[in-house]
Amino acid sequence: MSTKPLAIIxxxxxxxxxxxxxxxxxxxxxxxxxxxxxxxxxxxxxVEASGGTAFGIPTDVSSEASITTAFNAIRVLYPxxxxxxxxxxxxxxxxAPFLETALEDWERVLGIQGRGAFxxxxxxxxxxxxSKHLEYPPTLIFTGATASVKASANFSAFAAGKWATxxxxxxxxxxxxAQGVHVSHAVIDGxxxxxxxxxxNLDAEDAKISPDAIAxxxxxxxxxxRTAFTWELDIRPYVEKx
Amino acid sequence: MSTKPLAIIxxxxxxxxxxxxxxxxxxxxxxxxxxxxxxxxxxxxxVEASGGTAFGIPTDVSSEASITTAFNAIRVLYPxxxxxxxxxxxxxxxxAPFLETALEDWERVLGIQGRGAFxxxxxxxxxxxxSKHLEYPPTLIFTGATASVKASANFSAFAAGKWATxxxxxxxxxxxxAQGVHVSHAVIDGxxxxxxxxxxNLDAEDAKISPDAIAxxxxxxxxxxRTAFTWELDIRPYVEKx
Amino acid sequence: MSTKPLAIIxxxxxxxxxxxxxxxxxxxxxxxxxxxxxxxxxxxxxVEASGGTAFGIPTDVSSEASITTAFNAIRVLYPxxxxxxxxxxxxxxxxAPFLETALEDWERVLGIQGRGAFxxxxxxxxxxxxSKHLEYPPTLIFTGATASVKASANFSAFAAGKWATxxxxxxxxxxxxAQGVHVSHAVIDGxxxxxxxxxxNLDAEDAKISPDAIAxxxxxxxxxxRTAFTWELDIRPYVEKx
Amino acid sequence: MSTKPLAIIxxxxxxxxxxxxxxxxxxxxxxxxxxxxxxxxxxxxxVEASGGTAFGIPTDVSSEASITTAFNAIRVLYPxxxxxxxxxxxxxxxxAPFLETALEDWERVLGIQGRGAFxxxxxxxxxxxxSKHLEYPPTLIFTGATASVKASANFSAFAAGKWATxxxxxxxxxxxxAQGVHVSHAVIDGxxxxxxxxxxNLDAEDAKISPDAIAxxxxxxxxxxRTAFTWELDIRPYVEKx
Numbered sequence: 001m002s003t004k005p006l007a008i009i010x011x012x013x014x015x016x017x018x019x020x021x022x023x024x025x026x027x028x029x030x031x032x033x034x035x036x037x038x039x040x041x042x043x044x045x046x047v048e049a050s051g052g053t054a055f056g057i058p059t060d061v062s063s064e065a066s067i068t069t070a071f072n073a074i075r076v077l078y079p080x081x082x083x084x085x086x087x088x089x090x091x092x093x094x095x096a097p098f099l100e101t102a103l104e105d106w107e108r109v110l111g112i113q114g115r116g117a118f119x120x121x122x123x124x125x126x127x128x129x130x131s132k133h134l135e136y137p138p139t140l141i142f143t144g145a146t147a148s149v150k151a152s153a154n155f156s157a158f159a160a161g162k163w164a165t166x167x168x169x170x171x172x173x174x175x176x177x178a179q180g181v182h183v184s185h186a187v188i189d190g191x192x193x194x195x196x197x198x199x200x201n202l203d204a205e206d207a208k209i210s211p212d213a214i215a216x217x218x219x220x221x222x223x224x225x226r227t228a229f230t231w232e233l234d235i236r237p238y239v240e241k242x
Numbered sequence: 243m244s245t246k247p248l249a250i251i252x253x254x255x256x257x258x259x260x261x262x263x264x265x266x267x268x269x270x271x272x273x274x275x276x277x278x279x280x281x282x283x284x285x286x287x288x289v290e291a292s293g294g295t296a297f298g299i300p301t302d303v304s305s306e307a308s309i310t311t312a313f314n315a316i317r318v319l320y321p322x323x324x325x326x327x328x329x330x331x332x333x334x335x336x337x338a339p340f341l342e343t344a345l346e347d348w349e350r351v352l353g354i355q356g357r358g359a360f361x362x363x364x365x366x367x368x369x370x371x372x373s374k375h376l377e378y379p380p381t382l383i384f385t386g387a388t389a390s391v392k393a394s395a396n397f398s399a400f401a402a403g404k405w406a407t408x409x410x411x412x413x414x415x416x417x418x419x420a421q422g423v424h425v426s427h428a429v430i431d432g433x434x435x436x437x438x439x440x441x442x443n444l445d446a447e448d449a450k451i452s453p454d455a456i457a458x459x460x461x462x463x464x465x466x467x468r469t470a471f472t473w474e475l476d477i478r479p480y481v482e483k484x
Numbered sequence: 485m486s487t488k489p490l491a492i493i494x495x496x497x498x499x500x501x502x503x504x505x506x507x508x509x510x511x512x513x514x515x516x517x518x519x520x521x522x523x524x525x526x527x528x529x530x531v532e533a534s535g536g537t538a539f540g541i542p543t544d545v546s547s548e549a550s551i552t553t554a555f556n557a558i559r560v561l562y563p564x565x566x567x568x569x570x571x572x573x574x575x576x577x578x579x580a581p582f583l584e585t586a587l588e589d590w591e592r593v594l595g596i597q598g599r600g601a602f603x604x605x606x607x608x609x610x611x612x613x614x615s616k617h618l619e620y621p622p623t624l625i626f627t628g629a630t631a632s633v634k635a636s637a638n639f640s641a642f643a644a645g646k647w648a649t650x651x652x653x654x655x656x657x658x659x660x661x662a663q664g665v666h667v668s669h670a671v672i673d674g675x676x677x678x679x680x681x682x683x684x685n686l687d688a689e690d691a692k693i694s695p696d697a698i699a700x701x702x703x704x705x706x707x708x709x710r711t712a713f714t715w716e717l718d719i720r721p722y723v724e725k726x
Numbered sequence: 727m728s729t730k731p732l733a734i735i736x737x738x739x740x741x742x743x744x745x746x747x748x749x750x751x752x753x754x755x756x757x758x759x760x761x762x763x764x765x766x767x768x769x770x771x772x773v774e775a776s777g778g779t780a781f782g783i784p785t786d787v788s789s790e791a792s793i794t795t796a797f798n799a800i801r802v803l804y805p806x807x808x809x810x811x812x813x814x815x816x817x818x819x820x821x822a823p824f825l826e827t828a829l830e831d832w833e834r835v836l837g838i839q840g841r842g843a844f845x846x847x848x849x850x851x852x853x854x855x856x857s858k859h860l861e862y863p864p865t866l867i868f869t870g871a872t873a874s875v876k877a878s879a880n881f882s883a884f885a886a887g888k889w890a891t892x893x894x895x896x897x898x899x900x901x902x903x904a905q906g907v908h909v910s911h912a913v914i915d916g917x918x919x920x921x922x923x924x925x926x927n928l929d930a931e932d933a934k935i936s937p938d939a940i941a942x943x944x945x946x947x948x949x950x951x952r953t954a955f956t957w958e959l960d961i962r963p964y965v966e967k968x
Contacts, residue, residue: 115349232960452711
């Protein structure tokens, strides 16, 4: 197996994850960690259709055992392959009046945005630190949302998880930036144009965010030299109110 | 037992918790939830020495069973007593290079600042919603820190917990503010003047935050009428660099 | 003339300025700087009706000559009176599509929120630095607005002015906090309950901010000891969406 | 003269302005507005050396007459050329203890960051609104600094100016984003690697921001489609403390 560098993407599906995988697969072997095998297949197919290679490992990032197993598999399958980039793009969602939010909901969201993001960082950063000889600085990108910077009514649990991820990304950016690893956080503020939002009745053209455009910006972040790292940027459609 | 209103304070000790307890005990019966019985006694003594009444319940706020038991006890012990105020002032602390931060450390911090703050809110908000007839709007205050707004290197886990608490407080402020409950978050930015920091060699006079001054500001927040709620304020000593 | 300490308030009228004047007049001689003499009279009357003393000086704070003359007058009229507090509460307002905003509008807003705030600070800070022997730390408070932290469409000029004031207040808080002067900034986020907004058809009770409540919070800021200064807080009615 | 689209850059010199000019000149005719003719020449030379074309107009952006004259000249010289991009990159600087900051210093900084940014926006936005047929959405980028988001002691005037510019950019992003014009603000946080900072004794390699890297990120912002606009991002060297 080649030692082409790897891009490890946690969180796939038919939207942002797929576009990021396809974009990074132009340069790297893509590894996809996603809970449901069913969500891995379309991403692998899309990557291969565009001439790249991707390999999926069904993984629950919020489980220490599951994610550790996944990274052990990566080590075995790709010995000698450096990791050029890692993207934490795992979805979670909770919208409910606070008093109707069960502890299980809280734990699920924080299990992904908190523990999952923590474990993913713990496992990818050592790989990234070992990849400073590659063309671009090794990069770890977290996908955030409107709720990463604003906690709205009925979104307390969801926002708590997203703020935790954002804090993590900022602390890591400072600690590992100085060591040459580029850590970024993107605030995706708007509806993403995926199959699941196709029927959403939006008045304006181009009012939903193109996942390919998100992927292009993630790629740009990855190519920034260490003299000019961006920690955070926002991405929103031109018509979004904010 | 009287039906004097209650102030429920999670997190006690010899610093901020003690001062808040003493300040709110001028008007209310104070209930102290603190993990260690040893940390409850000095607070109860201090409150009683200043003419108030306080009652402590050893509680692990991060445990659903423990905190539920504590609130059941409050219900039994103070039937008919409305809850005028609740303060989440529970400490947690973690400072370590990220790669040396164990999952247990992460879980401990998020267990307190995340799950603990969530459970405390779930249990106090229904009590506060039932107390709108009292002199001041029922109030829920969260104690934050520098790390609530800034994630520094070596503080990723601690900051993730504090950001989660802050997000929770903002979501609750919006959701329950509209229902007449005042939710606030105080960013305590500096060293607090407690026995444990006595020996810290600080050059300037008054360079550490007086916990009594924090308590006075919390009391002011509590007295704000619903036409003029403050969600967030910062508190720091005059010499603090920020 | 007595050497009772002074509170110098720039910006008066029938709303916040009047309430602040009345609140601070309980302890200090109040000086009111306001552009229009007509806006001074009701404030002086209100202060006197509640047993205080106030003196108004018609002043255009955006004019170096006018504001310098005003402070010269204060020096002559109140020799030996220390200045305990200063409040910059001057209104400005601009809402217009950007391309219809004339340079004169921009200059008017920035003349008040920029130059006016700068000149007021330059003239009050030396007085405040000389007042550290008083009961409370000498205090300089700036009244901000929603637009101090958020620039909305059609509010570019107004927001630019308010952000400039807020930046000024933060820089001053750091520079003069260390010298014992308390500098604060209050983000007033909502409609204030003044005669001019009486007819505004609001559905909920208490949905407008009580100017007296703002004044109480300003007074609390003033009483904070130097171990526990607040730079910024927000004030909004419980029903406000944010 | 061709009707190749224009990129209008206010603020040139040997650093960021030069790199931006060279980068945008790969696609557009570059117009440089800069106060000093001496600062225009090296930029024009650098652009031409890399195969592009640039034209400089000595302009004081803080003067309505001067900047209006400059845009009239552009209209005459490039009839029919659409404007694809505009960059406000004008420097200003002030560091002084507040009480030693003269009104002239304040006016100079606010004249550039306030009035200058306002006038430049007023004159470029109509041109950008007329350019929506080009390959990329018409773009207006403002260069910010650390002081755009943080006002430090001794930087009150400088920060007031930078915050005003940032507010302006946010209001414009909302108002004209909806009309298809992309408005961005870049927070440049660190020392830029220009001839003037060559001798600065920095310990780490690559510790100063490469102006070419800034230019590459500005170009990326320009290429973002309207479904995915970034308003703000930060750029800092990997070793920067923040």
